[in-house]
Amino acid sequence: MRQFFVKSIMQFIPVLFLISLIVFLLVHVSGDPVTLMLPDTATDEDRRALTAALGLDQPLYVQYFKFMAQLVQGDFGNSFRYHQPALPIVLDRLPATFELAAAAMLVATVIAIPLGIISATKRNSFWDVFATGAAVLGKAMPHFWLGIMFILLFSVNLGMFPVSGRGTLLHLVLPAVTLGTGIAAEMTRLIRSSMLEILGQDYIRTARSKGVAEKLVIYKHAFRNSLIPVVTIMALQISTLISGALITETIYAWPGMGQLIIQAVNTRDMAIVQAAVFVIAFLVILSNMLADLVYRLLDPRIKFN
Known part of the structure; x- marks a missing residue:
């Protein structure tokens, strides 16, 4: 290691x-x-x-x-808008972006895992068609359109959630669902394809022939072994979360790094842009390294070298 x-x-x-x-x-x-x-x-x-x-x-x-x-x-220089060093300003916005990204990933995981498993285990059924259609629809809807629709429906018409800002759990729901929908769609398709491949393996047929309970076959043997590509795609989605946050944070006035970058680009505050891009690149590289570590731990056949 x-x-x-x-x-x-x-x-x-x-x-x-x-x-x-x-x-x-x-x-x-x-x-x-x-x-x-x-x-x-x-x-x-x-x-x-x-x-x-x-x-x-x-x-x-x-x-x-x-x-x-x-x-x-x-030292990335001073922001001419805030008259302060740029890096501390970016890092100060980072917790809000982490909060939104973690919530969006949680939403995506909660949606994708059940849909992917059901779609794979009930292949060519109504549930398979429903899950596949939902995944395609979720991937096709852009963040800005989905965010505006959520605001009109759940905030303006129904009054269930705040329109914008950060502070309570209710403020987090709509931005997290908006950002997590596209990731959930990607993960659902990957889990389905990975599960279908695993379910066709000889050791799965052997487990079933020995009378192992179907739930144990699916969740202990099949799902665990299908996690390696899922972990990889989750790590790769870090860049998607950040790029999606640029739009989502702007729509919901979420005070994170995405909103800060948009404001800095509009005002040509290049010290902020430099610091933010460098921080994002560092986080993406770090997430890829952690994904590499995790799937080595998930599959003992992959050696550390």
Whole structure:
């Protein structure tokens, strides 16, 4: 296991380096920050002074080395909107995004596991058609449309849930269901296909021929062995959760990192954008490493090396 962690960490470094380079270049092609930060009444002298203060008058490779030196210390610069260091602002919004992502994943798991198992064990039945149709429909509906429909139905017409904000469990329900629906659809189809493959294996037929209870066959033997691709797809859905949160948090005014990124892009607050993109990339890489660890633990045949 030690070799696994060392190898994973060594893979972290070049990926994070590449991400830092991409983030740095994207900031420089997105527009002139000096123009954005100065008022219309600013003179050419004001522009030259601010350009020199930001180091934008230096060669691009010098700017990148300075950017990397600051990045190693966790310094992404100051937000010109908040007048504070960018990274603490992003990290301050992270718990709200984690809360929404965890709730959405819980919703997706609660929906997908029963539907996937029923669909596989009752193949070509009404329940199979229903689960498959629900999965296709859930995948086809975009987050922004689904969120607006939920607000109109459950908040405006029925008054069951708050329209926006964060604070109580009721505030969390609609954003979590909105974000979790697409993931549930993906997981349902994967669980169904994985279960169908496992149920056709020889050891499942052997267990049934020995008189093992059907529930034990399904949940202990088949479902457990079908978890490896499910764990993998759950880890890969971290990026989907974050990208979906950009829209979902904006629709429901959820004060998380997604809403912060949208506001930063609109105001060209590039220090916030840099810090947020880097944090998201780090979380995605970390989640992939944890998924690799989990499915090695689920399947002893996969060795740590």
